[in-house]
Amino acid sequence: MTHEAGWAHAPGALKLPSWLREPPDPNELVPLLWSGTTRKDDGDLVVGGVALADLAAEFNTPAYVLDEDDFRARARAFRDAFADYDVYYAGKAFLCTTIARWVAEEGLRLDVCSPGELTVALRAGVDPAHIGYHGNNKSRPELRRAVDAGVGRIIVDSFTEIERLASVAADLGTTTAVMIRVTAGVEAHTHEYIATAHEDQKFGFSITSGDALEAVRRVVAAEGLELLGLHSHIGSQIFDSSGFEVAARRVLALHARVASEVGLTMPEMDLGGGFGIAYTTQDDPSEPAQLAVEMSKIVEHECRALGIEQPRLSIEPGRAIVGPSMCTVYTVGTVKPVALDGGAVRTYVSVDGGMSDNIRTALYDADYSCTLASRASQAPPMLARVVGMHCEAGDIVVKDEFLPSDLTPGDLLAVPGTGAYCRSMASNYNHALRPPVIAVKDGVARVVVRRETIEDLLATDVGAVDG
Template identity: 80%
Template sequence: MTPTHEAGWAHVEGALRGPGWLRPPDDANALVPSLWSSTTRKVDGNLVVGQVPIPELVANVNTPAYVLDEADLRARARAFRDAFADYDVYYAGKAFLCTTVARWIAEEGLSLDVCSDGELTVALRAGLDPARIGYHGNTKTEMELMRAVAEGVGRIVVDSFDEIERLERVTASLGRTAKVMVRVTAGVEAHTHEYIATAHEDQKFGFSITAGHALEAVRRVVAAPGLDLLGLHSHIGSQIFDTSGFEVAARRVLALHAQVGEELGVTLPELDLGGGFGIAYTTQDDPSDPAQLAIEMSKIVEHECRALGIDQPRLSIEPGRAIVGPAMCTVYTVGTVKRVELDGGAVRTYVSIDGGMSDNIRTALYDADYSCTIASRESGAPPVLARVVGKHCEAGDIVVKDEFLPADVRPGDLLAVPSTGAYCRSMASNYNHALRPPVVAVRDGVATTIVRRETVDDLLATDLGASDT
């Protein structure tokens, strides 16, 4: 977490120098390629994505706006598909989902994870084959399960004994069979933020292996006439950079997989190892490429299956943010620049933009780090450490905690933040009655709005008192 001092932020050692990993750039205009989508360039100081100059895009759609690089997203989807050719690869709908992206994912040969009726609706409207949809969630309602079973969803990942009973009732009432995976917690402490670590014991997801709940859940599913058990599901967290945690998880989950065969006489055909692979938000992040991840994870499974003397089940993974995260950036307009001077000559440069925590809550929620660049001009000014903040009525409304920007950053400049494809638009809100930004897909010089900007009419559509005025 960000260090604090009882006398205020300026008294924290190194507060005005930024974090240790952040170094002043030789050129404040330059991009760090690993943080941006593959087609992103700077041309005469203007940011260009998918051959579309960002100032021209903004002239048509205004700011804030999410800019999605279609070619980059598709390339990342193919990279995982090809690297994990013997696996089923599930795109994380919760990271970002709209009908257009669902179609792209299907066209690139991936399956799709959903965790709500709304996400399922988007997937079906996009024409996705229900058999290629996995349904997650720790509290699925009877109505949600009813629809999932009726639509023929390919797998429902059950998360509690209550849900198993609920799903039994649903399948009995419909006279249908549901394909099921049992989500287990392997007791692994993933090296990530505590809110997105999902395999340790003290959290809401799954059945504990060590407490014996997972084996009991398998027994109940096997005994249920309307449930067809596909296998076990494990997920250790998100923003994971190495496979060490998967090694421990695979060992424990495959041991349970073998135990099910020995004690219940049931051979489980599938195993989901989760994923949640990390991406580069700043220069401190060094993600692995899909090919390397595939090699390492496959070796882990092969080794454990050989040690247990069992056949390897069909595997699936969930790359999480790794497909859409780097493919999108968010563009803002600078509204004010404030240099706050304190005792001793300390100065913090605050760059205020026309968006904020309503379109990117991750900095406030997870203490996440982001980078940024001026997107509309070239500057000869030296770099200055700045903090990019939003327009909302919250002191914690910070988008970029620390980044070097040209010292002449000024109102009217366009500012772009990379790697905002995952969990930014999908977690966006109407806080302070802000209107959620559009998503604009760019490719080969063409910009297409795939999710339009909200309007005041949208904002008031559910406000029943508004119709009286």
């Protein structure tokens, strides 16, 4: 069966998602999916003025390609749209010293959730007062380091942590500012692993059970702890503002109750973030300005209804800034057509990366798209599945995509939207070497995170010997 015939039968036989029913022109891009400087030049994918074919020749593949202008533009868009808020970039999405510096230079603050992330932020010169510290299981040494560094706020997540942090503050003879993470009981419309505001999960104090109010009382009673306010986060990859509306209503109601029953008007409130991005054409993310209008209206309405003064607000976009600013470039290794039931053909395209550099497809059943990045093609489309090099059937990079039927080993493929949680969650599975991050701007490429080497792997293997 020819590739053309395989494609013709594929949509009905395979029940493809609606966004894949019509194969795209392989020589064109869908701008929504790519960073702002990305374009195709006679088939060659160019980012930040650098052709990915040239980048691959110099730095090899796989490689993450980070568009500096796009990252900075998205950071500024959130800063300007949420001008009356404190905007915290969520470092867990992707963090290195270069990113931390860009965040600070663009006027954003930074959230960290581990000693390693805090170390990177401090090494980059981020003002500790502009750092927030998350985490559901912070150790005493971890808390001590954060307090000693002068971190601007610590988001407490359990009664144990409140006691632990109060003890640390007493030992250091200082006062540290805290926020209390609360669970609003909202079922966000996202994957269960990245929904964080429903009751049955590890984060936060339940408003419904009364634990959140009790946490407030304990923080207020503790010496050395200054309560800034409540922190709510409903999840990640969220497109529907209705979840924020329900959460804000419940958190503001608790805010008002604290003022009336505890006698404390908390000055701040964090509404979280988790704003979605476009991984495929089926995704429809909101612009920062639209999000700012919608969220501000929600808060203003609820504060009026409760008769309270609006607290200082903060939000935490991470994915929405860095996600679209990065793509991953791979080299095709094998192209293998596989006959399926119903007469369809799916072509398995194996690349030189996989779940070690993008675990999200396997972990979250995430959808991605991709494009031929190294040449133009007039060949008819074929239904392809882009898979990695690892010994797992679930090692899938892109589940379904139409690619040119003349795809061949040595071609380059690029996957957009890989800035968030790809390098951060990368692993050494099968002893793979984690790819570099190459920043591009104005035709210049520079390494901001180098590729791992075999020596890096052996450095932690204390039984390794030469020869």
